[in-house]
Amino acid sequence: MEEFIQEWLPIIGQAVVETFQMVGISLFFSILIGIPLGILIVLTRPGEALENKVVYQILNLLINIVRSIPFIILLFFILPFTKLLVGTTIGVKGVIVPLVVYTAPYIARLMETSLLEVDKGIIEAYRAMGIKTRQIIWHVMLREARPGIILGLTIATIGLIGATAMAGLVGAGGLGDLAYRFGHLRYEVDVMYATVFILIILVQGIQSLGNRIAAKLKKE
Amino acid sequence: MIKLENVKKVFPAKNGNVTAVNNVNLHVKKGEIHGVIGYSGAGKSTLIRLINLLEKPDSGKVLINGTDLTTLSPENLRQTRQKVGMIFQHFNLMKTATVYDNVAIPLKLLGYDKQEVEKRVEKYLKIVELSDKHHSYPSQLSGGQKQRVAIARALSQEPDVLLSDEATSALDPETTNSILDLLLKINKELGITILLITHEMSVIQKICDYVYVLEKGEIIEQGSSIDLFTNPDRPTTKKFLDTISQRKLSTSLVEQLKLEGTVTRLTFIGENTGQPLLAQVSQKFGVVPNILTANIMELKNGIIGNLVVHLVGEQDKINASLQFLNDQGVRTEEVEGE
Numbered sequence: 001m002e003e004f005i006q007e008w009l010p011i012i013g014q015a016v017v018e019t020f021q022m023v024g025i026s027l028f029f030s031i032l033i034g035i036p037l038g039i040l041i042v043l044t045r046p047g048e049a050l051e052n053k054v055v056y057q058i059l060n061l062l063i064n065i066v067r068s069i070p071f072i073i074l075l076f077f078i079l080p081f082t083k084l085l086v087g088t089t090i091g092v093k094g095v096i097v098p099l100v101v102y103t104a105p106y107i108a109r110l111m112e113t114s115l116l117e118v119d120k121g122i123i124e125a126y127r128a129m130g131i132k133t134r135q136i137i138w139h140v141m142l143r144e145a146r147p148g149i150i151l152g153l154t155i156a157t158i159g160l161i162g163a164t165a166m167a168g169l170v171g172a173g174g175l176g177d178l179a180y181r182f183g184h185l186r187y188e189v190d191v192m193y194a195t196v197f198i199l200i201i202l203v204q205g206i207q208s209l210g211n212r213i214a215a216k217l218k219k220e
Numbered sequence: 221m222i223k224l225e226n227v228k229k230v231f232p233a234k235n236g237n238v239t240a241v242n243n244v245n246l247h248v249k250k251g252e253i254h255g256v257i258g259y260s261g262a263g264k265s266t267l268i269r270l271i272n273l274l275e276k277p278d279s280g281k282v283l284i285n286g287t288d289l290t291t292l293s294p295e296n297l298r299q300t301r302q303k304v305g306m307i308f309q310h311f312n313l314m315k316t317a318t319v320y321d322n323v324a325i326p327l328k329l330l331g332y333d334k335q336e337v338e339k340r341v342e343k344y345l346k347i348v349e350l351s352d353k354h355h356s357y358p359s360q361l362s363g364g365q366k367q368r369v370a371i372a373r374a375l376s377q378e379p380d381v382l383l384s385d386e387a388t389s390a391l392d393p394e395t396t397n398s399i400l401d402l403l404l405k406i407n408k409e410l411g412i413t414i415l416l417i418t419h420e421m422s423v424i425q426k427i428c429d430y431v432y433v434l435e436k437g438e439i440i441e442q443g444s445s446i447d448l449f450t451n452p453d454r455p456t457t458k459k460f461l462d463t464i465s466q467r468k469l470s471t472s473l474v475e476q477l478k479l480e481g482t483v484t485r486l487t488f489i490g491e492n493t494g495q496p497l498l499a500q501v502s503q504k505f506g507v508v509p510n511i512l513t514a515n516i517m518e519l520k521n522g523i524i525g526n527l528v529v530h531l532v533g534e535q536d537k538i539n540a541s542l543q544f545l546n547d548q549g550v551r552t553e554e555v556e557g558e
Binding site: 218 | 300383
């Protein structure tokens with residue numbers, strides 16, 4: 001056991017760091033793109049404040065197209081785009097772009113769902129009070145949707161961890177890559193078990209944290 | 221204060237347009253409480269939303285303090301709305317904010333400074349008797365308390381007018397009464413003009429000076445509460461009155477009673493209690509009155525007594541006694557079985 005730890009700890013540790021890096025950076029950019037996108041798609045819906053059929057339909061279509069493609073295909077499909085954007089298609093840097101392209105529309109959809117759940121009556125009450133649309137979006141809709149948004153981001157983060165497992169294919173490393181290269185290709189079963197164990201802990205931890213924050217924000 | 225002139229609102233629908241509000245004229249004078257009553261689908265909710273332009277009218281004028289809201293720019297409309305408070309059937313509070321914040325947030329967003337916000341929140345939560353609930357969340361409150369928070373929120377902007385959209389319809393009778401008392405209090409003490417919509421005649425009875433009966437988007441009958449309660453004209457109005465007083469008698473019962481004498485409804489307004497008059501009828505005319513139903517309704521501006529009596533005697537004596545009652549200021553109406 002001790003021997004196993006001594007031999008593998010640095011390697012697994014390195015993989016954990018890589019996974020955290022990939023998830024952290026791509027989550028950051030995905031939120032940056034996904035949340036405004038989610039707000040925009042809600043506001044341009046028929047009957048909403050910035051109703052715009054064209055923008056709404058285009059966004060809808062775009063999100064659906066990207067969400068139709070499995071990550072492993074997306075990873076290769078957008079290689080030229082990745083190269084154009086960050087100058088490389090390999091390593092952690094090279095995998096961030098497809099991870100963001102994969103996750104941002106997902107976050108936008110989850111955002112949309114939680115924003116639509118905000119009671120229309122509250123928005124009407126604030127309109128009746130003469131409050132600006134911009135302030136209603138920021139201080140009413142986003143505020144009331146916070147618990148749902150947090151749960152959505154939790155789901156997105158866990159999905160992102162799953163996607164990073166395929167990052168090994170472009171040499172970005174991470175836990176998934178470790179399990180595949182050592183556990184599967186070299187039949188080091190123990191490494192496989194250790195990786196899976198760490199992933200379970202990680203996902204459990206994130207979900208519990210998400211649930212706890214959401215419950216705290218919900219005030220019910 | 222509030223004036224609607226020939227206001228019309230049509231909603232496009234798949235199978236033809238639906239006229240939700242048709243040529244409505246309405247005038248709420250400063251300091252009064254007016255009520256619009258109608259069944260579900262009569263257009264009440266649309267009507268009240270036309271007043272602060274949450275719904276845009278297709279034609280007609282919406283005047284508040286003499287300003288036609290339909291001509292205002294979005295910015296000016298926003299300013300005007302701040303002086304028109306509104307409360308709702310489902311309260312529409314933010315679940316994620318405390319009672320204090322539910323009142324404070326709109327004030328902050330409207331640009332009041334911190335001290336003014338604090339002052340107003342304290343003041344209006346006190347008026348609605350929720351000073352001890354500053355840190356509670358809506359989920360910890362009862363329905364009546366939630367409506368009180370919503371009322372404090374509306375009042376905190378110190379509006380001239382308060383619109384009430386079925387504010388008591390989700391509450392039990394006792395809580396309804398306490399909210400109506402609160403509305404009366406703010407009308408009296410703060411001088412706020414109130415227009416409310418409701419499907420409950422008891423709400424009209426308790427707090428309204430003037431009533432409009434809305435049916436299929438049109439005002440079919442209107443008048444001061446006393447007039448409407450004593451002298452309803454349209455069947456819908458009568459049906460609403462039936463909900464708060466026992467006015468109906470079965471056809472078979474009425475027909476059976478009419479084999480001998482007549483069945484008459486007597487309506488007394490104010491102090492006239494009626495009992496001595498009936499005693500006089502039997503003494504003077506030898507007509508025997510038998511009281512079938514009786515009730516007293518307390519309206520905001522007076523008391524109305526309602527009696528249904530079976531008068532037995534010779535026909536000309538009965539006629540004479542009805543004339544006598546009329547002369548004493550009692551309204552008489554022959555009852556048909558329904």
